[in-house]
Amino acid sequence: MRTLVAEDDAELGSYVRKSLSAEGHDVDLRATGDEALTAALGGRHELIILDRMLPGRDGLSILKELRAAGSATPVILLTAMGSVEDRVEGLRAGADDYLVKPFAIVELLARIDNIFRRSAQPPAAMELAVGDLRLDLLHRKAQRAGQDIELQTREFLLLKHFMERPGQVQTRMVLLEAVWGLTFDPRTSVVETHVSRLRNKIDKPFDEPYLTTLHGIGYVLKP
């Protein structure tokens, strides 16, 4: 995937490039607003990661010009710390998602994945399956090794989110947004509590655990 990264912090930029390259992206890194706009208007990218604060031209005006020129390339805006409120403005200007610095690379990857999942055709399947774990999307019931597991609403949404992304690390923020619709951290243990309850239901009675906590990073469902 050809990805344009517009970021003026050299270290952050090169690290994002390295991480995305490892995920199979062909990264085009630009450090100034004007370079970024020229590259973006070149139009050969499938994804653009755009820092809002760039020397020369700011990310938001680049985004607006890009959208005015008719480009529909997905854009993830990187916003400065403490600028959560810019999110709505960014989304209105045509961004597909936003990330507040400092961010975790796994979160960037999760958000990229979400963007392309959204634009992809919805799966016709009524059931998700990972290993011997099954999730009935219609009746909102799970089954492991043939045993029925009752799930509450948020537990179901959480498990569905994980089972759609086996092997991909999900951060707290990503889960809060996907399952609870929150775009800020409520500083409660709501994610931990629900993951723990879900684990009690799908993992505890069985030998092999599916849902793993990556300390300080997030959670992942083993493929």
Next chain:
Amino acid sequence: MSQPFSSSIRLALAISALFVLLALLAGAVTYALQTRAMSGQLAEDVRGLANGLAQIASQGDRQDLIEQTMALSGSVGDGSLIAVFKDAKSGESFGNATVAGTTTGAKELAIGRDVALKQPVGDPPKSYFAYDVATSLGHVLVGKDDGPLIENQRILLTTMGWGLGLALVLAILLALLIARFNEQRIARIGRALDGVGGGNFLARIGPMGNDDLGHLASVVDQTLDRLVSGIEAIRQVSTDVAHDLRAPLGRLRIRLEPLALSPELPQQARMEIGSALADIDAISATFAAILRLARLESGAVKLFPEETNLDQILREVCELFSSTAEGRYSITVDELTKPLPYPCDRELLTQAVVNLVHNSVRHCPAPVHIVLGLKSGVSGVIISVTDDGPGIPAPDRERVLNRFVRLDSSRSTPGTGLGLSLVSAIAELHDGRVELIDNDPGLRVEIMLPTR
């Protein structure tokens, strides 16, 4: 500031009263002196004339005395002067009047009682000031109408009365005007101080003339400038620190993250690095909150209000917290809460309610019961978060809305002291405000939003 009698008005009235008192005193002295001078003149006149007649009497020429008396008494036709010679031998009275009594010296004669005119005149005087001299031939007496003196005294009194009255009215008016003017200027100083105290850091008195009050105003303004720049500097420092630490924090996170995920490292090391990442995130969250608050308070944040069901926000926050309660607290939405659409920033208001519930959970000993409520009235909408915990003492209630303020009682619990400031900033961004109310027992925090 707006008491019925301000210090300026009281001063004005006091000075007016003093002025009246002094003017009255001066008037009285003038009156007394004037009266004495005039009556002295009159006394001198009549004594001179009477002594003149007595001089003639002393020469023993009775006929001459009679003629001189008649001449003197006939010299003025309107009865304003009387001259009388009472013959000691015959008891006959010569001159233009008859006088009762024979006391000598200066005396006051009332017409009809002490004196009668021989020839009636139109509009006779009411009284005379007279001088009586006893001679060998008999008493001689000359009297003059003292009406002009009394009239003069009356005119003097009237003039002084009017003059004083007018001056008094003018003085009071002027004093009140000056007092009023000063009162307004003092009120202006008060308004500026109130404004800054209330958080409007731009409020100043402005130029106010060159007198002492004007000087005081400029000193107050300078002090406010220094005070506000001090406050701004403190804010700026916290914002700058947060700002400057963003990049290194970001890089630190970037370096550590792959290590926490690296399968080459032992589990224990990865756990440690994960803990470090969690700490970095906590630091970032605090700095993010500082920066965010600074942006919200500076008005740099653009609000995109959307029609939002406020009751829905309450239900979601309630669900969010009930799932992690574990018996430490209980939370409900007031059963009277009805659907209420309101144009607002959903995310910000949700955050505000979350922060308030957080505070109740964090600062109240378990088990605490929290009720989320929603009311709509003519003046607007009130979102309330009520708990039955220990509450906040009245003097501290205003203070806790400020940044970094943490009461001593909450030193031991985690928190940045930014939560309530953020709620306050969010309310203000929506043209509303936050109020802390004693729930007895417990605390009730209300976010008041205006009708739109």
